[in-house]
Every structure is written in structure tokens, then in C-alpha cells.
Amino acid sequence: MTTYKMILSYDGSRYSGWQRQGNTNNTIQEKLEKVLEGILGVQIEAAASGRTDEGVHALGQVVSFRTEKEENCEELLQACNRYLPQDIRVLSLEYAYPRFHARLNAVGKWYDYRIDHGKIARVFERKYVTRVEEPLDLNAMKEAAAFLLGEHDYASFCDNHGKKKSTVRRVDVIDMTDRDGILTISFHGDGFLYHMVRIMTGTLLEVGQGKRSAYGMIRVLEAKDRKKAGFLAPAQGLFLREVEY
Amino acid sequence: MTTYKMILSYDGSRYSGWQRQGNTNNTIQEKLEKVLEGILGVQIEAAASGRTDEGVHALGQVVSFRTEKEENCEELLQACNRYLPQDIRVLSLEYAYPRFHARLNAVGKWYDYRIDHGKIARVFERKYVTRVEEPLDLNAMKEAAAFLLGEHDYASFCDNHGKKKSTVRRVDVIDMTDRDGILTISFHGDGFLYHMVRIMTGTLLEVGQGKRSAYGMIRVLEAKDRKKAGFLAPAQGLFLREVEY
Numbered sequence: 001m002t003t004y005k006m007i008l009s010y011d012g013s014r015y016s017g018w019q020r021q022g023n024t025n026n027t028i029q030e031k032l033e034k035v036l037e038g039i040l041g042v043q044i045e046a047a048a049s050g051r052t053d054e055g056v057h058a059l060g061q062v063v064s065f066r067t068e069k070e071e072n073c074e075e076l077l078q079a080c081n082r083y084l085p086q087d088i089r090v091l092s093l094e095y096a097y098p099r100f101h102a103r104l105n106a107v108g109k110w111y112d113y114r115i116d117h118g119k120i121a122r123v124f125e126r127k128y129v130t131r132v133e134e135p136l137d138l139n140a141m142k143e144a145a146a147f148l149l150g151e152h153d154y155a156s157f158c159d160n161h162g163k164k165k166s167t168v169r170r171v172d173v174i175d176m177t178d179r180d181g182i183l184t185i186s187f188h189g190d191g192f193l194y195h196m197v198r199i200m201t202g203t204l205l206e207v208g209q210g211k212r213s214a215y216g217m218i219r220v221l222e223a224k225d226r227k228k229a230g231f232l233a234p235a236q237g238l239f240l241r242e243v244e245y
Numbered sequence: 246m247t248t249y250k251m252i253l254s255y256d257g258s259r260y261s262g263w264q265r266q267g268n269t270n271n272t273i274q275e276k277l278e279k280v281l282e283g284i285l286g287v288q289i290e291a292a293a294s295g296r297t298d299e300g301v302h303a304l305g306q307v308v309s310f311r312t313e314k315e316e317n318c319e320e321l322l323q324a325c326n327r328y329l330p331q332d333i334r335v336l337s338l339e340y341a342y343p344r345f346h347a348r349l350n351a352v353g354k355w356y357d358y359r360i361d362h363g364k365i366a367r368v369f370e371r372k373y374v375t376r377v378e379e380p381l382d383l384n385a386m387k388e389a390a391a392f393l394l395g396e397h398d399y400a401s402f403c404d405n406h407g408k409k410k411s412t413v414r415r416v417d418v419i420d421m422t423d424r425d426g427i428l429t430i431s432f433h434g435d436g437f438l439y440h441m442v443r444i445m446t447g448t449l450l451e452v453g454q455g456k457r458s459a460y461g462m463i464r465v466l467e468a469k470d471r472k473k474a475g476f477l478a479p480a481q482g483l484f485l486r487e488v489e490y
Contacts, residue, residue: 009368057369081365089368120326123254123334124302128369 002070005096006046006063008032011087012056013127013236019051028052028088032063035083039076040067049102049109049243053195055235057128059112060091062243064102070095100245108244111187113201114237118181129182130237136208138178144207145174145185147217148200155224157200158193159232167193167224174200186241195232203230247315250341251291251308253277256332257301258372258481264296273297273333277308280328284321285312294347294354294488298440300480302373304357305336307488309347315340345490353489356432358446359482363426374427375482381453383423389452390419390430392462393445400469402445403438404477412438412469419445431486440477448475 010028020029029046036044049062077093084090116122116129117136148171155167173188185204187197203220206212212230220228255273265274274291281289294307322338329335361367361374362381393416400412418433430449432442448465451457457475465473 011368011371086366086371087368089365091365120334120336121331123256123332124373126256126331 001066001068001098003064003066003096003098003100004071004073004076004093005100005102006065006093007091008048008058008061008063009089009091010058010061011128012052012054012058014087015054017052017054017056018048018061028058028061031084031088032080035080036065038083039079040071042068047102049106050192050240052238052240053235056238056240057236058240060242061240062102062106062245064096064100102243105245106191106243108188108190109192109240110242110244111192111197112239112241113185113187113197113233114239115183115185115201115205116181117183120181122181125182127236128239130234132205132209134209136183136205137210138176138183138208140210140214141204141208142176143214144204144217145176147214148174148221152221153224154193154196154221156220156226156229157196157203159195159199159226169193169196198233198235198238199226199229199231201233201237205233206230246311246313246343248309248311248341248343248345249316249318249321249338250345250347251310251338252336253293253303253306253308254334254336255303255306256373257297257299257303259332260299262297262299262301263293263306273303273306276329276333277325280325281310283328284324285316287313292347294351295437295485297483297485298480301483301485302481303485305487306485307347307351307490309341309345347488350490351436351488353433353435354437354485355487355489356437356442357484357486358430358432358442358478359484360428360430360446360450361426362428365426367426370427372481373484375479377450377454379454381428381450382455383421383428383453385455385459386449386453387421388459389449389462390421392459393419393466397466398469399438399441399466401465401471401474402441402448404440404444404471414438414441443478443480443483444471444474444476446478446482450478451475 015028016026018028020027033044033046044065046063046065073093077090080090114129117132121131151170153168171189175186177184260273261271263273265272278289278291289310291308291310318338322335325335359374362377366376396415398413416434420431422429
């Protein structure tokens, strides 16, 4: 058996997320597995570092899979890109150690959330940002973000979590870069709960719009109650940028 | 009468270009005029600096129009952006001198043509570039571009030109910037003939792919024959960036 590490970029706009769902044929996983199976002639099980939700994009999703015989990585990469739709591209493909698994071995992730808050909405980025018309108080947002850093129980920032699983995570970076009216919030942590980045972003946006205080983040964390956090920011502004191993 | 100068940005992907065409309702001009008429309650004739073709984009198209009474520019800009589709945005609106006309008074234009020639095609830029799979010899392209500068009869670089009109133009900049696999060719001149930027780009691409020599540009110019120049590069890589007055 040979194990591979693949880095994928995709525009999530027209997909129902990464993960295969029953009989649909509209997930990244199905598109990729079908192309790999067409090329290799055998069934392939592709594991991603995590499921991205419907509409979420990836700049560097990591996927692992195995084949019986050792394939040429460069040829396989080129064949994948020939048959995949143009909104999914394989950026790199290499051999991994035998037991490598994209989800189980991930130790850190970077997500970017992009917000267009300029005076005039951007034309060419419009599908890859969330548009906010109101002015944002970026200093208040930075102050609020600082309260969210560290190792915490992020239950307030998670949708539909199973009661038994831990909702404790470590988030060590929430950075904001504002350029030409596009605010990018970059998150780094050891892992993120379901909807966590989008709920954090929604909550930070409410701080930026003066609807809640930066200091209020402490109580939101303590409450461990989804209802205390802000709205779920739309999928189209979210990018999985990098996965660390 | 009040005269206005408007700067527009649009994604040309789903439009049949700027200029109104009989009974279609699929041009930028019609979309803009209809919105202006809805807001102002009178018929408006909008003149652009030039017609952009089907599928061509604009970062800074300039449009002039007149109204009987003086409208508030900021309010009118905001109303336009409220009613225009998201792929057309008014970037600025100001009063112009009474006889200002966006086409007749233009003295210079900047166009950018974007080519994705990286090893892996870019996902998020895919609709706003032309993809070239073969490696490009950028030095040969720069050498070829230098032969195209100056004041020349560009008849070879023009489709369907009326025999009577002059095909002499001055092109003083053809710059190439290559970043992350995206080559941007920037053109500046006093005016451009029908399809001129796209035919120049197609011809430069053929030089970059080794299909013709840089020095051969001299004979292409001298021939004054469209058949001697290269292919028409696709519309989706072309952006009207700026119009000068």
C-alpha cells in the first residue's frame, strides 16, 4: 500500500461541502474520489483534514488516500487536474508515511474569513467575501478577539455539538488585516468545532457594529451556550487556508 | 442641464458588452440607463469612454450623462448601487464641465490583460484570466512588445475596421508584471481599435510560445493585414482599467 498527501484548492460556491452525503453527487469528496477511481480503476477512499461546509472554500485542504501499487505522483496530479472541474485543483501530491491520515494527524489549522466593508462593494471579489454595509469598529473587534484567545471550552461557538464530545480547543491567533476595504480575519488553532469560525466571526462583527461589547466575550465564553454568541457568518467568506501536521 | 462623470466597475462575464443592441436587455448600458431612469423618472442617455465587448471587464469605465436639474451626486451614486446588479458598481460620481463627453474627451486609456500560466490553474481567478498551459518565454514577449510601441498604423491588429477611418494610434506602454503565475500585460495608448488589445495579446502569446519571433512584429505592423497577426485572445482576461481626460 502507498499513502498520499494531497493539497487541494476549491471554490465551494456550487458544492454541498466536502463530505459525501448519501446519494447526492455534489460534494468535493465525491468529485475527487470519482476522478481518482476513473484514473486508477479501483475504489478510493479520500479523507480530508475536516469537512468544509456547504459553500466554504479551500486554499489548502489536505486529503489522504491509499493505493495498492505505487503511482507516479506528478502524473497522477496532472491526470486529476485534467478530469476535475475547474473549481477544484490539486496543488500538490506526494507520498506520505504509511499511517498518515489527513484528519487524525492534523495538529493545527489556519482559516481566513474575508469581509468587504468598503464604501462600495467589490465587484470581482463579491462571491468570496461577506458584504457588510455598516462601518466597523476594528479596534473593538481586535479587543474582543483577544478575549477569545487561549484554551477554552468553546461550546458557545459551536452548533449541534454532541453532548459527549469535548468542546475544549486552543485558539492562539486571531489576526485582522484590513486592505482596500477587505478585512481578513485569520484564525489559527489546534482544531475548530462545527461552525466555530463562522460563529466567532459573526460575534466579532456584532462587536464591530456596536451591537455588543468587546468585554462581553468573557461572558459569552463562560455561558457555554450557543444562544449567547452572535450570528452565523455566511459560508462564502470562509477559506480553509492551511493544515499543519 | 447638469453633466456628470461616473466611474463604473463591472464583471463583464454575463453581459453582451457595454453598448445597447436593438432589443436585448443584456448590456451594461441598458442596465445603467434603466436604473438611472427608474431613479430620476426621465430618459437618460449614458455615453461610455468606449464600448467594451461581450465578456470584457471594467475596473474604471467612465460614463457621462446629463440631467435637467442638478442631482445630489452622493445620493444618486447610492441609489444606483442599490438598484444595479452586484456585478456592476458605481465607484464614483461627480459633476463635470457642461460639454464633457466620456468618449469624445478621452485622451488615454489603460487596459490590463491577465494570463494564468502557472503550473496549476488558479481556482478563484479562473473567470478573470486566460489560461495558458504551455510555458511562456516572457523575455521574447517583452522584446516583441517593444516593437509594437510608438505611433503606427495598427490595421493588422484590428478586426472589421471601416476602410475610411484611420487605424493610426499611439501606444506608449506595454508593461508585463508576472506574479504568482499570473502575467498581467498593461497597455497604455491614446486609443485602441476594435479588438486591438486582444489581438496584440494573442500575437504576444504566440511569441511567448515560440510560434513566431519577436522581430516578426515589424513585418506584422507593416503588412496592415489582420491575417498576419495572431489569434484573438479571449474576452475574459481583459480589463479596462482607467480612462484619462
